[in-house]
Amino acid sequence: MTAELTLAEATHLAHAVAARAMATEDIRVLFVKGPVAVSQGLRTGGLSSDVDILCDPARVRDAVDLVHEYGWTRYSGEQTDAMAIGMHATAFTIPGWPPTIDLHANFPGMLADPQSAFERLWAAHRIVRLAHHNIPAPAPADHFVILALHALRTLAPGEQTVAMAPLKTAWASLGKR
Amino acid sequence: METIGRTGPWVIDESVAWVHHDDRVVLVKLAPPFTALPTRLDATGAILWSAIAQGETLDELVTNFEGDPDEVRRGIIDFVTNVLAQGLIGPADRS
Numbered sequence: 001m002t003a004e005l006t007l008a009e010a011t012h013l014a015h016a017v018a019a020r021a022m023a024t025e026d027i028r029v030l031f032v033k034g035p036v037a038v039s040q041g042l043r044t045g046g047l048s049s050d051v052d053i054l055c056d057p058a059r060v061r062d063a064v065d066l067v068h069e070y071g072w073t074r075y076s077g078e079q080t081d082a083m084a085i086g087m088h089a090t091a092f093t094i095p096g097w098p099p100t101i102d103l104h105a106n107f108p109g110m111l112a113d114p115q116s117a118f119e120r121l122w123a124a125h126r127i128v129r130l131a132h133h134n135i136p137a138p139a140p141a142d143h144f145v146i147l148a149l150h151a152l153r154t155l156a157p158g159e160q161t162v163a164m165a166p167l168k169t170a171w172a173s174l175g176k177r
Numbered sequence: 178m179e180t181i182g183r184t185g186p187w188v189i190d191e192s193v194a195w196v197h198h199d200d201r202v203v204l205v206k207l208a209p210p211f212t213a214l215p216t217r218l219d220a221t222g223a224i225l226w227s228a229i230a231q232g233e234t235l236d237e238l239v240t241n242f243e244g245d246p247d248e249v250r251r252g253i254i255d256f257v258t259n260v261l262a263q264g265l266i267g268p269a270d271r272s
Contacts, residue, residue: 005203008198009198009203009215010215012196013194013195013196013204013215016194016205017194020211021207021211069210070209070210070212071212095212096212096214097214131194132194
């Protein structure tokens with residue numbers, strides 16, 4: 001029977017779907033934030049509604065073409081975080097699936113050129129297991145930096161304490177308290 | 178007569194992604210174009226799936242349930258036959 005998915009189930013499975021889809025064309029990708037960060041102890045287990053993928057900048061066009069070929073649809077819903085998506089990422093949905101899949105070419109705040117930054121992250125990448133599949137992810141220390149950049153980017157007046165709390169948790173998990 | 182494919186143990190096919198939360202399993206087969214919707218296994222199906230993933234044989238699976246052993250066995254064989262036919266599991270000894 002077709003399942004009514006909980007968001008947690010769907011998000012975990014969608015990581016595996018996206019990882020396998022990109023692997024079919026040998027497109028290097030790293031999965032960041034969300035359940036990957038939880039798996040690495042960098043976040044506590046809050047609900048995540050999307051799959052964040054940092055793609056090899058040299059293959060972003062191939063990745064976009066691939067997901068179009070598969071029939072995934074460009075996401076333009078009202079819940080799209082324009083600041084998060086902006087010019088550096090493209091959001092897709094798999095028809096019938098609740099999570100959005102955000103394909104990032106880079107992350108704002110990385111000062112190295114995107115290809116160099118990706119190569120550095122890829123060289124140290126790790127595998128986490130989600131939905132009983134291998135999911136490539138940045139090394140925990142690198143992942144912390146990505147989480148920090150994301151948190152700092154979205155800071156607004158009065159939100160500093162809220163934004164810093166998860167980072168403190170992540171920092172503590174790295175044993176660098 | 179039961180064939181080897183029906184007596185186990187089996188392995189979850191490497192193309193299947195699955196999660197087990199509470200008393201249900203939700204799974205999806207990973208194959209192009211990657212647009213398949215997940216399948217849900219509730220209660221008995223979820224128990225069987227998890228036990229299969231742990232490498233239990235048919236005889237071991239039967240011990241997970243109460244009731245007439247022959248009837249339980251037939252039900253399990255039906256389940257296994259179904260998921261084998263869908264390519265969701267395969268014999269553990271295949272290479």
